[in-house]
Amino acid sequence: MxxxxxxxxxxxxxxxxxxxxIIATLAYLAMDLVTRFLTRRLTVLSSRTSSRxxxxxxxxxxxxxxxxxxxxxxxxxxxxxxxxxxxxxxxxQLGVILVGIQIAIWFNSxxxxxxxxxxNPETTPDLRNRATxxxxxxxxxxxxxxxxxxxxxxNLGVNITAFVASLGIGGVAVALALxxxxxxxxASLSIAFDKPFEVGDFIIVDEVMLGTVEYIGIKxxxxxxxxxxxxxxxxxxxxxxxxxxxxxxxxxxxVFSFGIRYETPIxxxxxxxxxxxxxxxxxxxxxxxxxxxxKFGPSSLDFEVVYIVLSSDFNVYMDIQQKINLALxxxxxxxxxxxxxxxTIMHLGSEVRVSTAENxxxxxxxxxxxxxxxx
Numbered sequence: 001m002x003x004x005x006x007x008x009x010x011x012x013x014x015x016x017x018x019x020x021x022i023i024a025t026l027a028y029l030a031m032d033l034v035t036r037f038l039t040r041r042l043t044v045l046s047s048r049t050s051s052r053x054x055x056x057x058x059x060x061x062x063x064x065x066x067x068x069x070x071x072x073x074x075x076x077x078x079x080x081x082x083x084x085x086x087x088x089x090x091x092x093q094l095g096v097i098l099v100g101i102q103i104a105i106w107f108n109s110x111x112x113x114x115x116x117x118x119x120n121p122e123t124t125p126d127l128r129n130r131a132t133x134x135x136x137x138x139x140x141x142x143x144x145x146x147x148x149x150x151x152x153x154x155n156l157g158v159n160i161t162a163f164v165a166s167l168g169i170g171g172v173a174v175a176l177a178l179x180x181x182x183x184x185x186x187a188s189l190s191i192a193f194d195k196p197f198e199v200g201d202f203i204i205v206d207e208v209m210l211g212t213v214e215y216i217g218i219k220x221x222x223x224x225x226x227x228x229x230x231x232x233x234x235x236x237x238x239x240x241x242x243x244x245x246x247x248x249x250x251x252x253x254x255v256f257s258f259g260i261r262y263e264t265p266i267x268x269x270x271x272x273x274x275x276x277x278x279x280x281x282x283x284x285x286x287x288x289x290x291x292x293x294x295k296f297g298p299s300s301l302d303f304e305v306v307y308i309v310l311s312s313d314f315n316v317y318m319d320i321q322q323k324i325n326l327a328l329x330x331x332x333x334x335x336x337x338x339x340x341x342x343x344t345i346m347h348l349g350s351e352v353r354v355s356t357a358e359n360x361x362x363x364x365x366x367x368x369x370x371x372x373x374x375x
Contacts, residue, residue: 016081024077028069035064052117060110065102072098093156100152107144111137136192184219187235191216196239201247205238252309252317253289258328259300259340268335269293269301275335276305279327283320285310300340 042058075095083091115137197203201213203223210233211225221238223231260269276291289306296302307324309317332339 020077020080022077023080024073027076028073031069031073032066035061035069039064052114055117056110056113059113060106063105063109065105068098068102068105072102096155097152100148104145104148107148108141111141111144136189183236184234187239188216188218190239191221191235196243197245197247201245204244204246205233205241246312246314249312252312253306254309254317254321255304255306256321257294257302257304259297259302260332261338261340262299262301264301264337268337272303272337275331276303276328279324279331280305280307282327283323285316286320297340299343 039058039061042054042061046052046054046058072095075091075098078091079088079095191197197213199213199216203210203213210231211223213221214224214230215222216235220232220234223233225231260272270293273291273293277288280286280288280291287308287310289308291303291305294302294304309320311317331337
């Protein structure tokens with residue numbers, strides 16, 4: 001070793017160069033062994049626990065670039081030499097660049113692994129908004145890369161303040177030019193995070209029955225209407241409206257009315273509410289709420305009935321309503337209760353004209369008290 005110190009290379013003893021080579025070799029082997037060990041360890045853990053985080057970390061570490069480790073090891077080895085200050089500074093900056101490149105590769109590989117596990121229909125069949133998930137991954141990747149780039153530039157001595165300000169001004173200009181597109185994009189992100197509706201949900205927007213959600217994209221949402229055609233609405237317009245999501249309705253409250261004739265005996269009128277309660281409680285998937293003689297209509301005694309359907313299925317609701325209607329008709333027929341029809345009675349002298357919806361203009365003549373007049 002003493003003999004090597006007598007020989008100089010670039011003004012540095014060969015012994016120091018040998019020490020630098022040894023340190024560089026050890027640094028490379030150490031970094032390579034650590035990354036390989038961590039990759040194998042995380043792979044084993046992910047296979048045992050089925051942890052998505054371990055799997056993503058293992059995939060990211062598996063993309064460690066050996067040539068980057070080699071160059072970084074050389075920088076570490078050269079850092080042990082007594083080099084001029086300018087060269088030493090350049091080596092330090094090169095090391096920052098190499099570390100930044102490797103971190104960017106790790107993050108990019110991790111995000112790609114996360115995307116493969118999340119967007120894959122076999123692993124996540126319940127994922128609804130795949131397009132928005134892809135957009136989120138792209139934005140996260142872009143944010144990470146820009147952050148690493150700015151950090152590297154700052155370590156290289158570049159004044160990034162003016163650069164960041166320029167990016168801000170450019171961003172404002174781009175945002176103004178793409179205002180509509182960006183509005184729909186952020187609306188798509190809002191739908192992804194807040195989940196007012198998902199693929200497969202049946203929605204109504206501002207009292208307009210749109211249909212079933214088929215696809216939620218970056219700019220638009222596509223729905224299939226009851227008529228069969230596809231409807232396309234922008235995400236921003238959807239979020240500005242009142243959305244009623246029937247897929248998430250666990251119960252359905254139903255209110256319906258019917259009227260009976262004024263000639264119905266008062267005892268039967270009072271008992272009809274109990275009849276309705278008996279009918280509804282006897283039908284499966286229903287919960288009776290109330291049934292009341294509500295008001296005196298123009299040509300009928302009006303009843304209002306409220307009950308709960310213990311299902312969100314519209315067809316189940318219609319089947320139950322049909323059963324109630326048929327049972328009500330049978331119950332009224334057994335009690336000689338007649339449903340009312342729109343009727344108009346006109347008194348003309350000694351005649352009484354009764355006009356109904358079924359027989360408009362039909363006439364019935366009765367004797368009226370003397371002096372009767374048109375009412």
